[in-house]
Amino acid sequence: MHKLTRNDIEQAARHVYQVMPATAQYPWPLLAERLGCTVWVKHENHTPTGAFKVRGGITFLHWLRREHPGVKGIVSATRGNHGQSLALAANTLGLRALIVVPEGNSLEKNNAMRGFGGEVVECGRDFDDAREEAARLAHLHGLYLVPPFHTELVKGVATYALELFIAAPDLDTVYVPIGCGSGICGVIAARDALGLNTQVVGVVSKEAAAAKLSFEAGTIYETASANTFADGLAVRKPVPDAFAIYGAASARIVSVSEGEIAEAMRVYYTDTHNLAEGAGAAALAALIQEREMMLGKKVGVILSGGNVDRSVYASVIG
Structure with a gap:
């Protein structure tokens, strides 16, 4: 994939905004109180399809x-x-x-x-x-x-990261869930296009950890299964073109348990009254896990979607 410029992403945004407006990003005070850092949430759960x-x-x-x-x-x-x-x-x-x-x-x-x-x-x-x-x-x-990863997909997805970084250009770290990789590659592309120094941290489920294992090994690693209720993360093998980008440009990749994801879903509800699906809550779960490392910093988390089945959400909240 060629390196995206700010102009590339802004051109993509013009197409996107014909269908939907920009989504919000807020520094939620109760998340800051809970975690000891400024927490900007990018609300991709507020798109017309409920996801980025x-x-x-x-x-x-x-x-x-x-x-x-x-x-x-x-x-x-x-x-x-x-x-x-x-x-x-x-x-x-x-x-x-x-x-x-x-x-x-x-x-x-x-x-x-x-x-x-x-x-x-x-x-x-x-x-x-x-x-x-x-x-x-x-x-x-x-x-x-249509492949799960393509330059045009990344170009479109990068528009949410451009919105976030324009609103909060001084973020120290952004946590991004990894499925097939368009989300994290879009964040990396927007960061680089704007010339920022923000660290980008990928997040996977411990039950679908191929991206993390590949990152640590420096080569593509496939797992036997990917059985996580966070279905947006349920990938057994990284997409090579995506891994070539986030494998080189991520600061690290964090794995979170099913219980940590469920807790982050509850925290989103209690602290922001927002609905998050499993993959959408994974970034916050990673920040909670690394809260000591992030004390006093300005952090972004991508709430990538809110499309969770009623029965699943009821069991999590209950």
């Missing part, structure tokens, strides 16, 4: 229409947020969107994808299996296979 991915879907589909004007539709694999973004963006352009999810995927995310105009197919035990089926269906139906 919508930005990348918008910019990718604009690029696709421009570069492949004859395309009839798209197919992609997802656990939910990526699929919602593509369904929404494809629907606005009159394109078919076929979305492949693992068996037993979130019913509420599946319904949301259908609500945005997507056709949902269940296949495989996890996201990585769904990716293989998406590739097969692309060939079978003559659809464009």
Whole structure:
């Protein structure tokens, strides 16, 4: 992926803002009181799809229409947020969107994808299996296979980081959840485009720690499973193009337990009255884990989404 400039990201923002406004970022006082540092939360749970991915879907589909004007539709694999973004963006352009999810995927995310105009197919035990089926269906139906990581996806996602850094340019550290990697690569791209010195820290689940293991080994590492309720983090193997960026530019990668993620979801509710899905709460979970290291500093956390099933959230809050 080529190095993104501020102009690249601002051009992407013009496409994004045709569909949605910029999201808010706030320095929440009760989080500061709890953790002993200034905590800026970037609220990507407030997008039209409830997650940051919508930005990348918008910019990718604009690029696709421009570069492949004859395309009839798209197919992609997802656990939910990526699929919602593509369904929404494809629907606005009159394109078919076929979305492949693992068996037993979130019913509420599946319904949301259908609500945005997507056709949902269940296949495989996890996201990585769904990716293989998406590739097969692309060939079978003559659809464009949207990868989990692409320059245009990162360009769109980087717009949220640009908003955050313009509002709070003096952040010492930003914690970002890692799934397929567009989020953390977007934050790195925006930081570098603005010439800032902010440390970027990736966050994974201990149950889906391939990115952390790869970071520490300096090479791609695949785990046997990725069984976390934070489905946005449930990836068995890093995307090589994404890992090439965050593996080199992250300060470190932190792993958090299922219990720590659940506690962060509760903290978001009590301290900010915001709904966070598991992946959306992971960054705060990592900050809570590293609170002693962050005392007195200015820290950003990405609340990447709020799309959690009612039954899951009820068990967490209860």
